[in-house]
Amino acid sequence: MAEHKGKRIILAKRPEGMPTEQHLRLESMDIPSPDNGQMLLRTIYLSLDPYMRGRMSSAKSYVQPVAVGAPMEGGTVCEVIESRLAGYQPGDIVSAYTGWQTHDLSDGTMVRKIDPAQAPITTHLGVMGMPGFTAYVGLLELGRPASGETVVVSAASGAVGQVVGQIAGINGCRVVGIAGTDAKCAFIKEELGFDAAVKHRAEDFPETLAKACPDGIDVYFENVGGRVLSAVLPNLNDFSRMPVCGLIAHYNDTALPAGPDQLPAFMGVVLTRRVKVHGFINFDYVHLMPDFLKDMSTWIREGKVVYKEDVIDGLENAVSAFQGLLEGRNFGKLIIRVGEDPTL
C-alpha cells in the first residue's frame, strides 16, 4: 500500500440544527489489516444523502443512530485492496456501506460486486443504488400511478426525485417537478423530460403549482415537507396517494415550527378527499430489488432514464457538501470522490 494513514470523519457531537465541523470531525486513522474472513476496502466514492441527518440524532427512528465517536455511516463504492475473504480479489469493485472514511474492513455484509463495464460505477450510489430503488418502490408500490394521472415530486432534481419523475413518465403520467432554482427547473424539463417544473422559492409558487396541475394531483411523492407540502394540499384529488420518503425541510428543526398549526387542515384534506398518506423506507421492500435492478438497467440502456451527478473531490469537503445538500445547494445526486477511480 502506498498510504500508511487513512482519514475518516467521526460524529464528534450530536448536532442541534445544521451540523458543522464541530459535530463532524475529520481525523487520521491507521489503516487496519484484514483477519481471516475479512477484506480491506478502499473507498472510491461516498454517497451523501439527506437521511444521514437523522442518523446524527438520538431521536427514535427506524434504525439506531450513529454512536458519538464512531465514523459516520454511508453507502460507498470501494476497491478491494487486500482479501482474506473467499470470492473477493484485490482490484474488485464493490458497493458497500463503509461510511465517511478512506478505508474499512469488511466481512462481506452489505457488499455487492459491481461490473464496471455495465455502467459508470457511481450509478450504484444513484439510479442503480439506494436512491433509485427508493424512487422505484415509493412510486410504484405506494403511489401506484395510473396512465394519465398527474404525479408531483418535490426535490425533483435530487437523487430520488429525478428517478421518480422519469418512472412516472414511463408509466404515462403527467409529471410535475418542484425544485429550488431556475437551473434545476430547466434541467428536469429539458433533460429529464418532465411535463412541467415549478420553482418553490418563487413568490407565486402556490399559484404556479396549481396552474401546472390543471387536473389536480393524483400522486404526491413527498421529499421535503414545509411550505411545499402546504402548497400541494389544495390540489390533491379524491383518492390521491402520498408516499412520504423524506422531509428535508425539517431535518435541522430544533423545535416545532411556529404556528398556526397546519395539522388539522392537513387531516381535513386527508379525510374529505380520502387521501392515503404512507411513510416508507426502501429496505422494507428488499424483495423488489431484483425487479428494480432488471427494470432500471433496461431503462438506462434504452435511454429512458438519464441522471445527473454532483461529484465533489475529497473527504475533507464532505461536511460542507452535506450542509449544501440540506440547503438544496447541490444539483443532482451528491457524491464525494474519496479516492482515485481506477475505472476512469
Next chain:
Amino acid sequence: MAEHKGKRIILAKRPEGMPTEQHLRLESMDIPSPDNGQMLLRTIYLSLDPYMRGRMSSAKSYVQPVAVGAPMEGGTVCEVIESRLAGYQPGDIVSAYTGWQTHDLSDGTMVRKIDPAQAPITTHLGVMGMPGFTAYVGLLELGRPASGETVVVSAASGAVGQVVGQIAGINGCRVVGIAGTDAKCAFIKEELGFDAAVKHRAEDFPETLAKACPDGIDVYFENVGGRVLSAVLPNLNDFSRMPVCGLIAHYNDTALPAGPDQLPAFMGVVLTRRVKVHGFINFDYVHLMPDFLKDMSTWIREGKVVYKEDVIDGLENAVSAFQGLLEGRNFGKLIIRVGEDPTL
C-alpha cells in the same frame, strides 16, 4: 292525517363556529301530497351525526353542502303514510334520508324497508346503519387489525366508536377506547368489554394512554383530531394504520389553530414508523354493505355487539342536541324522536 301542518329545521345561515338557532331555524310547513310514483313519509327518528356540521359549510368537501334555505339533511327512520309508489304500503317502516323534518315526499331513492320484528328500528340509524357500516369498513378494510394487535379508537362511546371497539374485540385485538367522561369510560369497559378506557379530559391523559398501550398502537381509528391525536402519535408502532373517519374537535374551527405547527412532527412519525394514514367515507365502500348487514345482524343476535342510544324527544330539541354532540355531551348514538314510534 291527524296533522295538517308539519315542522322542519332549515339552514337559515351558514354558521362560523358552533351552529345555533340563528343558523338552524325551526319553521312550520305544509304537509305535501304525493304524486304518482311518490310516497309521503312521516319521520319517526332522525339521526344526528358529526358529519352534518360539514354539510352546513360551503368549504369543498366530498358532497355538496346543504343550500341556504333548504331543510338540513340527515338519515331517518320513517313510516309510510300514503303511497302512490309500487312496493310501499301505508304502515311500512323504512330507513330513508329525509332530513330534519316531520314529513317528506320520496320516490324511493335511498329508501330501504325495515323489518321491525328483527331489531328495534332505531338500530338502523346506529349499529345496523351508517355509523355501524362506517366502523366496519374503516376498521376492517383500512385498519386491517390482526389478532393480538392493539387498536385504539377515539370518541369511543359514540355511534361509530362503540362499534369499532367491539369489532376489534371480535378480531382478537387489545382494545383501548378514548372518551370524555368517567361514565363513558366505565360504559365502554364494563358494558362494551373494551380492555381499557382513557379519559381525554384528564390532566395526565398522554401518560395514561401510553400506559394503556404497553405494546404501542397498531391501529388508531381517528374520529376527533386535536390533542387526542397528539397524544396518540408517540405510541404509534412501525407499520401502524390510521383510518381517518372524523375530526370532530375541529368542525367548529373558524381559523387554523394557534401554533406550534404540529404537521412536521406528524409527518416525521409517518415517515420513520411507516404509518399509513387513510381518509375514508363509508359510501365509497357500498359493495361491502351486504357483508356488513350479514355480519352485524349475526353479532347482535349472538350478543357480541351491544349498543347504547341517546334518544331525545322532539324536533324542536335537535339544535341543542346537535351542539351537545359537537361538545361530547351526548352519551351513545344520538337520535331525535321526531314522531310517535308505532312499533313500541
